[in-house]
Amino acid sequence: MTLDSLQLLFFKNYEAATLQFTPGLNCFIGDNGSGKTNLLDAIHYLSLTKSALTPVDANSIKQGADFFVVKGKFSADEGADAETIQVSLRQGQKKTLTHDKQPYERMADHIGRYPAVLVSPYDTDLIREGSEERRKYFDSLLSQFDHGFLDVLIAYNALLRQRNALLKLAADRPAQGFDRDYLLAIDDQLAPLGTNLSQQRATFLERFTPIFRQHYQQLADGREEVSLTYKSQLLEADFGQLLRQNERRDLMMQRTTAGAHRDDFVFLMDGLPVKSYASQGQQKSYAIALKLAQFEILTTRLVAAGTEAAKPLLLLDDIFDRLDDKRIARLLELVADDTFGQVFLTDTNLARTDQALANVRGDIRRFRVQGGTAEQL
Template sequence: MWLQKLSLLNFKNYAEAELSFSETVNAFAGDNGAGKTNLLDAIHYLCLCKSYFNPIDVQQILQGADFFMLQGVFERAAQTEVIACSLKRSQKKQFKRNKKEYQRLADHIGLFPLVMISPYDISIIIEGSEERRKFVDNSISQTDNHYLDELIAYNKHLQNRNSLLRQIADTGRYDPQLLEIFNERLVASGQRIFEKRKMFMEAFIPVFNKHYHYLTEDAEQVELVYESQLLHDDFAGLLQRNTERDRILERTTTGIHKDELSFTIHGLPMKKFGSQGQQKSFLIALKLAQYTYLQQQKGFKPLLLLDDIFDKLDEKRTRKLMQMVSHDDFGQIFITDTNAERILRIFDDISVPVKLFNVDKGTVTS
């Protein structure tokens, strides 16, 4: 799978742009704020129905415009596929595949798999557990189109149970049978999500270790561990034993919404004890493992988007990374950097051709 053409109209800082890409490496060079990352985000939008950086769709519209339109021409399974997205202010977002509109955006997720590596990914390490769960959920949902539905159902059941707990606290009326009904719904959905997360992590962790060791040449000892209350306890039993605690706190304190990923370096938390370069190497290994997992599950190569990838990586790790992603295991790549000469030098050193685009204030030239 690869992206042949990209068209933008009134998207972020682009009034209009049309680009044709190489099947291998494509690089966008320009000053900070020129719009390089916005081009990556347009590709992300077409593949996963949303911005990588901003969940509010209307804020993607060029200032002063009433709508935006994106179109991508992909080659997938030896067929040409045209994906189009448009949004008018105060109207519903439209997504079309070969001129046919989707009834559910979830049906599009996973058809054009994509992995993006961005400076914003540091939140996976330094922010709360929700960011790490989102990383896991994003990986699984691109390979399992029922997973998103299961997540939506679980969150709905969780919200309902929490509402009931607050209602019990407010009124003093406690109906154990009603709570048990909510428990059963939460357990059924939560157990299915847990099983899928567990299977994913069992496949994912060895691939992550392989990529990290290659990237750093075993310079550090790191560990990635999946932590879930359901690894050690029955979910229904957990809810039952914590009923009084949940009633006091007026929220559900056990379940897969408490799942966590533990990141350590030399046995210590990566968040506190990893340098910026070590944290970035860890993140890159996470995302490359995500790429490998998607490729194994889908049977073809996803798109790889590398935003400002050379920042905070030393020359040795940069070279190793570029050698890795330019290998046959990887497909089409999009890279942004402020230094065009650096891009050309890096790929010249490893004898890999690159198509370079210069970006200046929302204007792109190749």
């Protein structure tokens, strides 16, 4: 699958821009703050319906404008008809997503159809931040991998919101009494969904972890052992029973204190937490290995779905600035040996990019990015 072109209107620091891409390697070159990452983020919108950088869509509207449009033309195979995906948002309204001008009934139906993997300076946040970051990352990956998972996740989150709202209402208006039957009715539905989520995450990790470890060994020359495990109360205890046991505490805390939304993914190096034990370089390798494993596992899904030629889009943000020569060389080996399909990368220095890519075969297209404009070189 290839992104043939990208069109932007009032997106971040772009007023209007159109870019035509090569199916090979596309390089965005420009100074800090010129708008390179914003181009990757626009592609992220087309793939995942949201920004990789901000949870608030309105932040992506150009300052002073009242809407943005991001439009991309994708083709599955060479010569195949292009499909147009468009994401747009008007200030104060709901975001819309269309496929060949047809609006999706549910944004979720789009997820996984045009997968993309972003390797970004913020990847190590996965290691440093709290469990929510990690759950979000794996849930997003699993949703692209298996649509059934996303359906369960959406249903679980909706019920959890209802349950938390009820707990809050009980605390805010004690005089009106607490509708316990309603709580039990929610719990009856929430329990199997939570158990299902945790089981799916655990099964996915069994597949994902060996691929991840292999990528880490290749990136870091295999000096240390890394592991990745999933920690969930729901794999050992009955979630329905946990909800009942915790009812009083939940009422006091005004939120659901146990469940799949509390699970975590544990990152270890030589048996110790990566966050406190690993060096910065090792943390970077750990995070990149996660992303490369993500790329590989999403590719296997596309192959299984019969779209052999299809590979996720790979978005490499700022890799030359952040990574040492060995890691860059390893990444570029993967680019050179056709492991990846279409690649988009950003850099501040054209000469450095050209030098790094000197041995990479295939089509390379460069764009000069400057103050919200992008011109093909």
